[in-house]
Each structure stands twice: as C-alpha cells, then as structure tokens.
Amino acid sequence: MILVTCDTHCYYDTINQQLAYAENELGHAISCIIHLGDFGLYKSHLHDFFIKKGQRFMRPLYCIDGNHEDFNALEKLTKKYQAFFTYLPRGTVHRIEGYRFLALGGAAYMDSMLTEQGAIITDHQINACLAFARAEVDIILTHDCPTGIGVPSTPGLDHFGATGFPRSQELAAHFQPKLWLFGHHHKWFSCSDGHTAYYGLEGAWKGFGLLDDDFRLTIIKHRLEWEKTPFIEKLLAKLKIIRPDGPRELSD
Numbered sequence: 001m002i003l004v005t006c007d008t009h010c011y012y013d014t015i016n017q018q019l020a021y022a023e024n025e026l027g028h029a030i031s032c033i034i035h036l037g038d039f040g041l042y043k044s045h046l047h048d049f050f051i052k053k054g055q056r057f058m059r060p061l062y063c064i065d066g067n068h069e070d071f072n073a074l075e076k077l078t079k080k081y082q083a084f085f086t087y088l089p090r091g092t093v094h095r096i097e098g099y100r101f102l103a104l105g106g107a108a109y110m111d112s113m114l115t116e117q118g119a120i121i122t123d124h125q126i127n128a129c130l131a132f133a134r135a136e137v138d139i140i141l142t143h144d145c146p147t148g149i150g151v152p153s154t155p156g157l158d159h160f161g162a163t164g165f166p167r168s169q170e171l172a173a174h175f176q177p178k179l180w181l182f183g184h185h186h187k188w189f190s191c192s193d194g195h196t197a198y199y200g201l202e203g204a205w206k207g208f209g210l211l212d213d214d215f216r217l218t219i220i221k222h223r224l225e226w227e228k229t230p231f232i233e234k235l236l237a238k239l240k241i242i243r244p245d246g247p248r249e250l251s252d
C-alpha cells in the first residue's frame with residue numbers, strides 16, 4: 001500500500017505521524033510515500049529536520065514540487081537530501097511499486113504576489129509529458145488540478161478564475177490514465193470522467209490517501225493537532241524571508 005499525501009509546507013513530521021496512524025491504528029502495511037507537492041523545499045527547514053534533529057521518514061518518500069518551494073534552490077536541495085527523499089522532476093515517468101507514474105509538479109499562474117515564476121508549469125514541461133506514449137503511463141501525479149473537472153475555487157481566491165492549469169486537458173485526452181492524483185487546493189475531491197478517476201487531497205494534517213495495487217485510492221480522514229504558527233514567523237513568511245505560512249493559514 002502506498003500512502004499518498006501533500007501540502008506539508010515544511011511540517012515534514014506530519015508524514016511520519018500519518019504513516020504511524022495508517023500502520024499502527026489501521027493495520028495497513030505501507031511500502032512507500034508519494035507526496036504531491038508543497039513539501040516545503042526550503043534550506044533552513046530541511047536542515048533543521050534532517051541534519052539538526054536527525055529525523056528520517058519511516059518509508060521511502062517520492063515527491064513532486066508544488067508552488068510553495070524555494071525554486072532557486074530546488075535542484076541543489078533535492079540533490080543534497082536525495083538520501084532522505086526522492087524528487088520526481090516535471091515531465092518524467094517513474095516506476096514505483098509496479099505503477100508507472102507521470103510526475104508534473106508546479107501550478108497555474110494566480111498572481112505575482114502568490115506565484116513564483118518557478119512554480120508555473122511551462123509549455124515545454126507539458127510537451128515533455130506528451131512525448132511519452134499513452135501506454136507508458138498508469139497514473140498522473142500533479143500538484144495543481146486539471147481544468148474542467150469541477151474543483152471549486154477557494155473563497156477569496158475565486159477572482160483568479162476557474163481552477164486548474166492550462167493544457168491539462170491535453171494530458172487527460174492523451175493518456176486517459178486510470179488515476180490522476182493532485183493536491184494544492186486543500187480539499188477532498190473526487191470525480192470520474194469514464195476513463196479517469198480524479199482525486200484531490202487535503203493537506204497532510206487532515207488525512208491522506210491509501211493506494212492499493214489495483215488502482216484503488218481510499219481516502220483516510222485523520223486530523224492531526226497543529227501547533228499555532230507564532231506571529232513573528234507569520235510576518236517573516238509574508239515578507240518571504242522564511243517559508244510560507246503553516247497549513248492553517250494557507251489556502252493553496
């Protein structure tokens with residue numbers, strides 16, 4: 001069973017807490033973890049967790065990028081910490097536990113205050129995905145959702161228009177995967193278009209998905225207690241001096 005999670009926003013320990021719940025309380029054997037972005041690829045937080053505190057994930061973890069990562073340092077950081085987790089670059093396919101996963105991190109443009117340039121999915125990356133044949137991909141992993149499947153926008157962000165990233169429907173039509181998993185919107189979501197079952201996940205502190213070996217994803221709602229972000233940390237995040245706000249304050 002693969003544990004699927006997303007949007008930890010640097011609170012990496014939530015992953016181990018949810019994994020322990022899945023194994024010890026629910027009795028599922030978890031082979032690995034797939035993270036759908038907004039992992040929190042920030043130098044100071046990675047150093048604090050892996051080096052200073054010596055923490056490790058209890059199972060191999062594979063992640064795509066979201067829109068809240070340090071894109072200037074992404075390549076360097078994912079290489080430095082590759083012994084502790086594996087980054088799946090945009091437009092690449094990876095065989096994990098028997099499935100072929102197409103990875104496409106990033107998100108649609110919202111506005112210049114909320115969207116770093118590096119977050120935006122480019123035409124080049126979409127084309128790299130489309131260069132794979134339909135038969136080479138089982139499951140699509142994205143951070144943002146596809147357009148046109150009805151993921152509601154978040155109150156306060158609806159003026160940015162309909163949810164989803166451009167050209168996502170080209171991927172849906174080309175691959176018609178059995179499953180498409182995404183995060184970013186901090187909402188539980190599921191629908192099917194006849195070919196593809198789409199699942200959107202809440203942030204890691206609200207639960208996770210369990211993917212079996214027959215394309216079935218089960219949503220487990222399990223809320224973790226959360227330490228309130230100190231005011232000074234919120235201020236520094238707003239000024240982009242440290243990582244973005246904790247999940248309770250985030251809407252994407």
Ligand SMILES: [Fe+2]
Nearest residue numbers: 066067184252
């Ligand atoms: Fe996001």
